Amino acid sequence: KQEVTQIPAALSVPEGENLVLNCSFTDSAIYNLQWFRQDPGKGLTSLLLIQSSQREQTSGRLNASLDKSSGRSTLYIAASQPGDSATYLCAVSRDAGNNRKLIWGLGTSLAVNP
Amino acid sequence: NAGVMQNPRHLVRRRGQEARLRCSPMKGHSHVYWYRQLPEEGLKFMVYLQKENIIDESGMPKERFSAEFPKEGPSILRIQQVVRGDSAAYFCASSLAGGSYEQYFGPGTRLTVT
Numbered sequence: 182k183q184e185v186t187q188i189p190a191a192l193s194v195p196e197g198e199n200l201v202l203n204c205s206f207t208d209s210a211i212y213n214l215q216w217f218r219q220d221p222g223k224g225l226t227s228l229l230l231i232q233s234s235q236r237e238q239t240s241g242r243l244n245a246s247l248d249k250s251s252g253r254s255t256l257y258i259a260a261s262q263p264g265d266s267a268t269y270l271c272a273v274s275r276d277a278g279n280n281r282k283l284i285w286g287l288g289t290s291l292a293v294n295p
Numbered sequence: 296n297a298g299v300m301q302n303p304r305h306l307v308r309r310r311g312q313e314a315r316l317r318c319s320p321m322k323g324h325s326h327v328y329w330y331r332q333l334p335e336e337g338l339k340f341m342v343y344l345q346k347e348n349i350i351d352e353s354g355m356p357k358e359r360f361s362a363e364f365p366k367e368g369p370s371i372l373r374i375q376q377v378v379r380g381d382s383a384a385y386f387c388a389s390s391l392a393g394g395s396y397e398q399y400f401g402p403g404t405r406l407t408v409t
Contacts, residue, residue, distance in 0.1 A: 222405075288337065
């Protein structure tokens with residue numbers, strides 16, 4: 182059974198710092214991995230999607246890496262800003278048929294202080 | 296092209312009433328996933344549907360919950376005789392097909408049972 186773990190559960194940093202969020206999964210037979218952002222009481226914003234054959238994806242100040250064999254992904258945020266404050270969620274889909282249901286971590290709650 | 300639409304955005308029901316949550320997928324999308332986010336818990340997969348077919352309902356509670364995705368119209372998640380423990384945010388996502396296609400999320404419906 183696939184389990185997704187995110188560390189740390191919470192993180193508070195001063196503005197401008199570079200930071201790394203971690204995601205690990207127990208079953209390496211994934212199809213893809215996604216990072217999402219969720220603001221309090223709001224919906225889900227997809228940040229980056231990495232296919233299992235890829236090693237990393239970049240979007241602006243965000244860079245996500247994937248090491249499928251070791252069951253790990255990291256989300257790197259450069260030059261953090263107060264507007265980055267949110268919960269960051271990692272989710273994986275399995276590599277079996279066409280069913281791409283997502284298995285989710287509990288998230289990392291990020292606070293960037295001005 | 297409008298995104299995934301969910302309505303209502305907020306729904307209040309008394310214990311014992313029925314709740315109907317609607318999800319209109321993106322144009323051309325024929326696959327729908329439903330997820331539930333209980334307070335202080337992570338997102339959990341509930342059900343995966345294609346037009347007129349339930350493909351995977353392994354995450355659905357055995358009683359009171361049902362889902363459909365008719366040939367015409369939105370996907371419906373129905374909860375009969377709601378209880379306080381059903382209070383949660385319910386998100387749907389749609390994709391063009393299974394396989395390699397990304398899931399796009401709606402804004403969610405927040406159900407409160409009083």
